[in-house]
Amino acid sequence: MSIAPPTLLWERELAAQGYTLVAGCDEVGRGALAGPVSVGVVVINAATASELPGVKDSKLLREPVRQALVPAIEEWALAHAVGHAEAAEIDAVGLMAALRLAGTRALAQVAAELLPGFVILDGNQDWLSVPVQPELRFGVEVADVEIPGVPMTVQTRIKADMTCLSVAAASVLAKVERDSIMIEHATSYPQFGWEHNKGYATAAHRSAIAAHGPNDFHRKSWRLT
Structure with a gap:
Protein backbone atom coordinates (compact mmCIF):
# COMPACT_ATOMS: atom_id res chain seq x y z
CA MET A 1 0.00 0.00 0.00
CA SER A 2 1.54 3.28 -1.13
CA ILE A 3 1.50 6.30 1.17
CA ALA A 4 0.36 9.59 -0.30
CA PRO A 5 3.15 12.19 -0.33
CA PRO A 6 2.87 15.30 1.85
CA THR A 7 1.29 18.36 0.26
CA LEU A 8 0.90 22.08 0.90
CA LEU A 9 -2.83 21.77 1.55
CA TRP A 10 -2.74 22.87 5.18
CA GLU A 11 -0.08 25.50 4.53
CA ARG A 12 -2.38 26.95 1.84
CA GLU A 13 -5.26 27.00 4.34
CA LEU A 14 -3.07 28.94 6.75
CA ALA A 15 -2.16 31.41 4.00
CA ALA A 16 -5.88 31.98 3.41
CA GLN A 17 -6.19 32.81 7.13
CA GLY A 18 -3.48 35.47 6.80
CA TYR A 19 -0.40 33.47 7.80
CA THR A 20 1.93 34.05 4.88
CA LEU A 21 5.19 32.91 6.46
CA VAL A 22 4.69 29.40 7.82
CA ALA A 23 7.33 27.24 9.47
CA GLY A 24 7.29 23.46 9.47
CA CYS A 25 9.03 21.98 12.51
CA ASP A 26 10.03 18.42 13.41
CA GLU A 27 12.43 16.69 15.78
CA VAL A 28 14.72 13.69 15.50
CA GLY A 29 16.69 11.81 18.12
CA ARG A 30 14.05 11.83 20.85
CA GLY A 31 14.43 8.12 21.59
CA ALA A 32 18.19 7.77 21.18
CA LEU A 33 20.54 6.79 23.99
CA ALA A 34 23.35 8.98 22.70
CA GLY A 35 23.74 12.21 20.80
CA PRO A 36 21.59 15.33 20.63
CA VAL A 37 17.94 15.89 20.04
CA SER A 38 17.72 17.90 16.84
CA VAL A 39 14.93 20.13 15.58
CA GLY A 40 14.56 21.18 11.96
CA VAL A 41 12.70 24.31 10.88
CA VAL A 42 11.75 25.19 7.31
CA VAL A 43 10.03 28.50 6.55
CA ILE A 44 8.04 28.97 3.36
CA ASN A 45 5.72 31.50 1.80
CA ALA A 46 2.56 29.45 2.20
CA ALA A 47 0.75 31.39 -0.52
CA THR A 48 3.31 30.99 -3.27
CA ALA A 49 5.50 27.95 -2.47
CA SER A 50 5.44 25.19 -5.06
CA GLU A 51 5.25 21.47 -4.38
CA LEU A 52 8.61 19.73 -3.92
CA PRO A 53 8.59 16.25 -5.44
CA GLY A 54 10.33 13.43 -3.62
CA VAL A 55 10.18 14.91 -0.12
CA LYS A 56 8.59 12.66 2.50
CA ASP A 57 8.84 12.06 6.20
CA SER A 58 12.53 11.31 6.70
CA LYS A 59 11.78 7.87 8.20
CA LEU A 60 10.31 6.80 4.84
CA LEU A 61 13.41 7.71 2.84
CA ARG A 62 16.68 5.84 2.45
CA GLU A 63 19.77 7.66 3.67
CA PRO A 64 21.21 8.50 0.21
CA VAL A 65 17.82 9.87 -0.88
CA ARG A 66 17.57 12.10 2.19
CA GLN A 67 21.06 13.46 1.58
CA ALA A 68 20.31 14.14 -2.08
CA LEU A 69 17.17 16.11 -1.15
CA VAL A 70 18.95 18.57 1.16
CA PRO A 71 20.13 21.04 -1.53
CA ALA A 72 16.66 21.14 -3.10
CA ILE A 73 14.99 21.75 0.27
CA GLU A 74 17.45 24.49 1.17
CA GLU A 75 16.84 26.21 -2.17
CA TRP A 76 13.05 25.79 -1.86
CA ALA A 77 12.78 27.25 1.64
CA LEU A 78 12.85 30.97 2.40
CA ALA A 79 14.83 30.10 5.53
CA HIS A 80 15.88 26.89 7.23
CA ALA A 81 17.86 25.75 10.26
CA VAL A 82 18.54 22.81 12.54
CA GLY A 83 19.00 23.33 16.27
CA HIS A 84 20.46 20.84 18.73
CA ALA A 85 20.42 20.13 22.45
CA GLU A 86 23.26 17.91 23.60
CA ALA A 87 23.09 14.85 25.82
CA ALA A 88 24.33 16.76 28.86
CA GLU A 89 21.57 19.31 28.36
CA ILE A 90 18.97 16.55 28.12
CA ASP A 91 20.28 15.15 31.40
CA ALA A 92 20.22 18.60 33.03
CA VAL A 93 16.78 19.86 32.03
CA GLY A 94 14.83 16.82 30.79
CA LEU A 95 13.75 15.79 27.32
CA MET A 96 10.83 18.20 26.81
CA ALA A 97 12.83 21.25 27.87
CA ALA A 98 15.75 20.06 25.72
CA LEU A 99 13.47 19.78 22.69
CA ARG A 100 12.29 23.34 23.37
CA LEU A 101 15.90 24.46 23.65
CA ALA A 102 16.82 22.86 20.32
CA GLY A 103 13.72 24.27 18.65
CA THR A 104 14.35 27.76 20.00
CA ARG A 105 17.92 27.59 18.69
CA ALA A 106 16.64 26.66 15.23
CA LEU A 107 14.03 29.43 15.29
CA ALA A 108 16.65 31.92 16.40
CA GLN A 109 18.69 31.05 13.34
CA VAL A 110 15.81 31.55 10.91
CA ALA A 111 14.77 34.73 12.75
CA ALA A 112 18.05 36.27 11.67
CA GLU A 113 16.50 36.25 8.16
CA LEU A 114 12.75 36.39 8.77
CA LEU A 115 10.10 35.56 11.36
CA PRO A 116 7.33 33.07 10.58
CA GLY A 117 3.92 33.90 11.95
CA PHE A 118 2.80 30.29 12.34
CA VAL A 119 4.66 27.11 13.29
CA ILE A 120 3.31 23.67 12.40
CA LEU A 121 4.72 21.24 14.95
CA ASP A 122 4.64 17.52 14.28
CA GLY A 123 2.95 15.33 16.90
CA ASN A 124 0.46 15.90 19.69
CA GLN A 125 2.78 17.49 22.28
CA ASP A 126 3.59 21.18 22.14
CA TRP A 127 7.13 21.02 23.50
CA LEU A 128 8.07 24.17 21.61
CA SER A 129 5.97 26.78 23.41
CA VAL A 130 6.79 28.03 26.85
CA PRO A 131 4.69 25.93 29.26
CA VAL A 132 1.18 27.25 30.01
CA GLN A 133 1.60 29.78 27.22
CA PRO A 134 -0.07 29.24 23.83
CA GLU A 135 2.39 31.35 21.86
CA LEU A 136 6.11 30.99 21.45
CA ARG A 137 8.08 34.00 22.63
CA PHE A 138 11.83 34.01 22.77
CA GLY A 139 14.62 36.46 23.33
CA VAL A 140 17.99 35.00 22.43
CA GLU A 141 21.16 36.23 20.85
CA VAL A 142 22.26 35.33 17.35
CA ALA A 143 25.62 36.72 16.25
CA ASP A 144 25.45 39.12 19.22
CA VAL A 145 22.18 40.63 17.95
CA ALA A 174 17.11 17.47 10.92
CA LYS A 175 17.67 13.78 10.22
CA VAL A 176 20.54 14.35 7.79
CA GLU A 177 22.32 16.83 10.07
CA ARG A 178 21.92 14.71 13.20
CA ASP A 179 23.06 11.56 11.37
CA SER A 180 26.17 13.38 10.19
CA ILE A 181 26.96 14.39 13.77
CA MET A 182 26.69 10.79 14.97
CA ILE A 183 28.82 9.50 12.09
CA GLU A 184 31.49 12.06 12.98
CA HIS A 185 31.41 11.01 16.65
CA ALA A 186 31.72 7.38 15.56
CA THR A 187 35.24 7.99 14.30
CA SER A 188 36.35 8.74 17.87
CA TYR A 189 34.20 6.04 19.51
CA PRO A 190 33.99 3.15 17.03
CA GLN A 191 32.99 0.65 19.73
CA PHE A 192 29.42 2.00 19.83
CA GLY A 193 28.65 1.64 16.13
CA TRP A 194 27.09 5.08 15.85
CA GLU A 195 27.70 5.18 12.12
CA HIS A 196 25.06 2.46 11.90
CA ASN A 197 22.69 2.93 14.88
CA LYS A 198 22.98 6.77 15.10
CA GLY A 199 22.85 6.49 18.89
CA TYR A 200 19.58 4.58 19.09
CA ALA A 201 18.92 1.68 21.44
CA THR A 202 19.94 -1.33 19.39
CA ALA A 203 20.99 -4.50 21.22
CA ALA A 204 24.55 -4.05 19.98
CA HIS A 205 24.66 -0.48 21.25
CA ARG A 206 23.41 -1.48 24.71
CA SER A 207 25.96 -4.29 24.83
CA ALA A 208 28.75 -1.88 23.92
CA ILE A 209 27.70 0.49 26.69
CA ALA A 210 27.70 -2.40 29.17
CA ALA A 211 31.17 -3.45 28.03
CA HIS A 212 32.84 -0.03 27.73
CA GLY A 213 30.70 2.27 29.85
CA PRO A 214 28.95 5.42 28.64
CA ASN A 215 30.81 8.51 27.47
CA ASP A 216 29.95 12.22 27.38
CA PHE A 217 27.69 11.80 24.36
CA HIS A 218 25.41 9.36 26.18
CA ARG A 219 22.31 10.47 28.06
CA LYS A 220 23.41 9.28 31.48
CA SER A 221 20.04 9.95 33.11
CA TRP A 222 18.49 7.29 30.83
CA ARG A 223 18.49 3.51 31.25
CA LEU A 224 21.40 2.71 28.97
CA THR A 225 21.86 -1.06 29.44
Missing part, protein backbone atom coordinates in the same frame (compact mmCIF):
# COMPACT_ATOMS: atom_id res chain seq x y z
CA GLU A 146 19.26 40.61 20.37
CA ILE A 147 16.06 39.19 18.88
CA PRO A 148 12.92 40.67 20.45
CA GLY A 149 10.24 38.38 21.80
CA VAL A 150 7.97 38.14 18.78
CA PRO A 151 4.84 36.00 19.18
CA MET A 152 4.29 33.03 16.93
CA THR A 153 1.28 30.76 16.85
CA VAL A 154 2.37 27.17 17.43
CA GLN A 155 -0.04 24.36 16.59
CA THR A 156 0.58 20.64 16.80
CA ARG A 157 -0.62 18.30 14.10
CA ILE A 158 -0.45 14.52 14.37
CA LYS A 159 1.54 12.96 11.52
CA ALA A 160 2.31 16.40 10.10
CA ASP A 161 5.62 14.97 8.87
CA MET A 162 3.60 12.70 6.57
CA THR A 163 0.97 15.22 5.43
CA CYS A 164 2.51 18.73 5.51
CA LEU A 165 5.32 19.34 3.06
CA SER A 166 7.04 22.01 5.15
CA VAL A 167 7.22 19.65 8.13
CA ALA A 168 8.44 16.72 6.02
CA ALA A 169 11.18 18.97 4.63
CA ALA A 170 12.19 20.00 8.16
CA SER A 171 12.35 16.35 9.19
CA VAL A 172 14.76 15.57 6.34
CA LEU A 173 17.09 18.43 7.24
Whole structure:
Protein backbone atom coordinates (compact mmCIF):
# COMPACT_ATOMS: atom_id res chain seq x y z
CA MET A 1 0.00 0.00 0.00
CA SER A 2 1.54 3.28 -1.13
CA ILE A 3 1.50 6.30 1.17
CA ALA A 4 0.36 9.59 -0.30
CA PRO A 5 3.15 12.19 -0.33
CA PRO A 6 2.87 15.30 1.85
CA THR A 7 1.29 18.36 0.26
CA LEU A 8 0.90 22.08 0.90
CA LEU A 9 -2.83 21.77 1.55
CA TRP A 10 -2.74 22.87 5.18
CA GLU A 11 -0.08 25.50 4.53
CA ARG A 12 -2.38 26.95 1.84
CA GLU A 13 -5.26 27.00 4.34
CA LEU A 14 -3.07 28.94 6.75
CA ALA A 15 -2.16 31.41 4.00
CA ALA A 16 -5.88 31.98 3.41
CA GLN A 17 -6.19 32.81 7.13
CA GLY A 18 -3.48 35.47 6.80
CA TYR A 19 -0.40 33.47 7.80
CA THR A 20 1.93 34.05 4.88
CA LEU A 21 5.19 32.91 6.46
CA VAL A 22 4.69 29.40 7.82
CA ALA A 23 7.33 27.24 9.47
CA GLY A 24 7.29 23.46 9.47
CA CYS A 25 9.03 21.98 12.51
CA ASP A 26 10.03 18.42 13.41
CA GLU A 27 12.43 16.69 15.78
CA VAL A 28 14.72 13.69 15.50
CA GLY A 29 16.69 11.81 18.12
CA ARG A 30 14.05 11.83 20.85
CA GLY A 31 14.43 8.12 21.59
CA ALA A 32 18.19 7.77 21.18
CA LEU A 33 20.54 6.79 23.99
CA ALA A 34 23.35 8.98 22.70
CA GLY A 35 23.74 12.21 20.80
CA PRO A 36 21.59 15.33 20.63
CA VAL A 37 17.94 15.89 20.04
CA SER A 38 17.72 17.90 16.84
CA VAL A 39 14.93 20.13 15.58
CA GLY A 40 14.56 21.18 11.96
CA VAL A 41 12.70 24.31 10.88
CA VAL A 42 11.75 25.19 7.31
CA VAL A 43 10.03 28.50 6.55
CA ILE A 44 8.04 28.97 3.36
CA ASN A 45 5.72 31.50 1.80
CA ALA A 46 2.56 29.45 2.20
CA ALA A 47 0.75 31.39 -0.52
CA THR A 48 3.31 30.99 -3.27
CA ALA A 49 5.50 27.95 -2.47
CA SER A 50 5.44 25.19 -5.06
CA GLU A 51 5.25 21.47 -4.38
CA LEU A 52 8.61 19.73 -3.92
CA PRO A 53 8.59 16.25 -5.44
CA GLY A 54 10.33 13.43 -3.62
CA VAL A 55 10.18 14.91 -0.12
CA LYS A 56 8.59 12.66 2.50
CA ASP A 57 8.84 12.06 6.20
CA SER A 58 12.53 11.31 6.70
CA LYS A 59 11.78 7.87 8.20
CA LEU A 60 10.31 6.80 4.84
CA LEU A 61 13.41 7.71 2.84
CA ARG A 62 16.68 5.84 2.45
CA GLU A 63 19.77 7.66 3.67
CA PRO A 64 21.21 8.50 0.21
CA VAL A 65 17.82 9.87 -0.88
CA ARG A 66 17.57 12.10 2.19
CA GLN A 67 21.06 13.46 1.58
CA ALA A 68 20.31 14.14 -2.08
CA LEU A 69 17.17 16.11 -1.15
CA VAL A 70 18.95 18.57 1.16
CA PRO A 71 20.13 21.04 -1.53
CA ALA A 72 16.66 21.14 -3.10
CA ILE A 73 14.99 21.75 0.27
CA GLU A 74 17.45 24.49 1.17
CA GLU A 75 16.84 26.21 -2.17
CA TRP A 76 13.05 25.79 -1.86
CA ALA A 77 12.78 27.25 1.64
CA LEU A 78 12.85 30.97 2.40
CA ALA A 79 14.83 30.10 5.53
CA HIS A 80 15.88 26.89 7.23
CA ALA A 81 17.86 25.75 10.26
CA VAL A 82 18.54 22.81 12.54
CA GLY A 83 19.00 23.33 16.27
CA HIS A 84 20.46 20.84 18.73
CA ALA A 85 20.42 20.13 22.45
CA GLU A 86 23.26 17.91 23.60
CA ALA A 87 23.09 14.85 25.82
CA ALA A 88 24.33 16.76 28.86
CA GLU A 89 21.57 19.31 28.36
CA ILE A 90 18.97 16.55 28.12
CA ASP A 91 20.28 15.15 31.40
CA ALA A 92 20.22 18.60 33.03
CA VAL A 93 16.78 19.86 32.03
CA GLY A 94 14.83 16.82 30.79
CA LEU A 95 13.75 15.79 27.32
CA MET A 96 10.83 18.20 26.81
CA ALA A 97 12.83 21.25 27.87
CA ALA A 98 15.75 20.06 25.72
CA LEU A 99 13.47 19.78 22.69
CA ARG A 100 12.29 23.34 23.37
CA LEU A 101 15.90 24.46 23.65
CA ALA A 102 16.82 22.86 20.32
CA GLY A 103 13.72 24.27 18.65
CA THR A 104 14.35 27.76 20.00
CA ARG A 105 17.92 27.59 18.69
CA ALA A 106 16.64 26.66 15.23
CA LEU A 107 14.03 29.43 15.29
CA ALA A 108 16.65 31.92 16.40
CA GLN A 109 18.69 31.05 13.34
CA VAL A 110 15.81 31.55 10.91
CA ALA A 111 14.77 34.73 12.75
CA ALA A 112 18.05 36.27 11.67
CA GLU A 113 16.50 36.25 8.16
CA LEU A 114 12.75 36.39 8.77
CA LEU A 115 10.10 35.56 11.36
CA PRO A 116 7.33 33.07 10.58
CA GLY A 117 3.92 33.90 11.95
CA PHE A 118 2.80 30.29 12.34
CA VAL A 119 4.66 27.11 13.29
CA ILE A 120 3.31 23.67 12.40
CA LEU A 121 4.72 21.24 14.95
CA ASP A 122 4.64 17.52 14.28
CA GLY A 123 2.95 15.33 16.90
CA ASN A 124 0.46 15.90 19.69
CA GLN A 125 2.78 17.49 22.28
CA ASP A 126 3.59 21.18 22.14
CA TRP A 127 7.13 21.02 23.50
CA LEU A 128 8.07 24.17 21.61
CA SER A 129 5.97 26.78 23.41
CA VAL A 130 6.79 28.03 26.85
CA PRO A 131 4.69 25.93 29.26
CA VAL A 132 1.18 27.25 30.01
CA GLN A 133 1.60 29.78 27.22
CA PRO A 134 -0.07 29.24 23.83
CA GLU A 135 2.39 31.35 21.86
CA LEU A 136 6.11 30.99 21.45
CA ARG A 137 8.08 34.00 22.63
CA PHE A 138 11.83 34.01 22.77
CA GLY A 139 14.62 36.46 23.33
CA VAL A 140 17.99 35.00 22.43
CA GLU A 141 21.16 36.23 20.85
CA VAL A 142 22.26 35.33 17.35
CA ALA A 143 25.62 36.72 16.25
CA ASP A 144 25.45 39.12 19.22
CA VAL A 145 22.18 40.63 17.95
CA GLU A 146 19.26 40.61 20.37
CA ILE A 147 16.06 39.19 18.88
CA PRO A 148 12.92 40.67 20.45
CA GLY A 149 10.24 38.38 21.80
CA VAL A 150 7.97 38.14 18.78
CA PRO A 151 4.84 36.00 19.18
CA MET A 152 4.29 33.03 16.93
CA THR A 153 1.28 30.76 16.85
CA VAL A 154 2.37 27.17 17.43
CA GLN A 155 -0.04 24.36 16.59
CA THR A 156 0.58 20.64 16.80
CA ARG A 157 -0.62 18.30 14.10
CA ILE A 158 -0.45 14.52 14.37
CA LYS A 159 1.54 12.96 11.52
CA ALA A 160 2.31 16.40 10.10
CA ASP A 161 5.62 14.97 8.87
CA MET A 162 3.60 12.70 6.57
CA THR A 163 0.97 15.22 5.43
CA CYS A 164 2.51 18.73 5.51
CA LEU A 165 5.32 19.34 3.06
CA SER A 166 7.04 22.01 5.15
CA VAL A 167 7.22 19.65 8.13
CA ALA A 168 8.44 16.72 6.02
CA ALA A 169 11.18 18.97 4.63
CA ALA A 170 12.19 20.00 8.16
CA SER A 171 12.35 16.35 9.19
CA VAL A 172 14.76 15.57 6.34
CA LEU A 173 17.09 18.43 7.24
CA ALA A 174 17.11 17.47 10.92
CA LYS A 175 17.67 13.78 10.22
CA VAL A 176 20.54 14.35 7.79
CA GLU A 177 22.32 16.83 10.07
CA ARG A 178 21.92 14.71 13.20
CA ASP A 179 23.06 11.56 11.37
CA SER A 180 26.17 13.38 10.19
CA ILE A 181 26.96 14.39 13.77
CA MET A 182 26.69 10.79 14.97
CA ILE A 183 28.82 9.50 12.09
CA GLU A 184 31.49 12.06 12.98
CA HIS A 185 31.41 11.01 16.65
CA ALA A 186 31.72 7.38 15.56
CA THR A 187 35.24 7.99 14.30
CA SER A 188 36.35 8.74 17.87
CA TYR A 189 34.20 6.04 19.51
CA PRO A 190 33.99 3.15 17.03
CA GLN A 191 32.99 0.65 19.73
CA PHE A 192 29.42 2.00 19.83
CA GLY A 193 28.65 1.64 16.13
CA TRP A 194 27.09 5.08 15.85
CA GLU A 195 27.70 5.18 12.12
CA HIS A 196 25.06 2.46 11.90
CA ASN A 197 22.69 2.93 14.88
CA LYS A 198 22.98 6.77 15.10
CA GLY A 199 22.85 6.49 18.89
CA TYR A 200 19.58 4.58 19.09
CA ALA A 201 18.92 1.68 21.44
CA THR A 202 19.94 -1.33 19.39
CA ALA A 203 20.99 -4.50 21.22
CA ALA A 204 24.55 -4.05 19.98
CA HIS A 205 24.66 -0.48 21.25
CA ARG A 206 23.41 -1.48 24.71
CA SER A 207 25.96 -4.29 24.83
CA ALA A 208 28.75 -1.88 23.92
CA ILE A 209 27.70 0.49 26.69
CA ALA A 210 27.70 -2.40 29.17
CA ALA A 211 31.17 -3.45 28.03
CA HIS A 212 32.84 -0.03 27.73
CA GLY A 213 30.70 2.27 29.85
CA PRO A 214 28.95 5.42 28.64
CA ASN A 215 30.81 8.51 27.47
CA ASP A 216 29.95 12.22 27.38
CA PHE A 217 27.69 11.80 24.36
CA HIS A 218 25.41 9.36 26.18
CA ARG A 219 22.31 10.47 28.06
CA LYS A 220 23.41 9.28 31.48
CA SER A 221 20.04 9.95 33.11
CA TRP A 222 18.49 7.29 30.83
CA ARG A 223 18.49 3.51 31.25
CA LEU A 224 21.40 2.71 28.97
CA THR A 225 21.86 -1.06 29.44
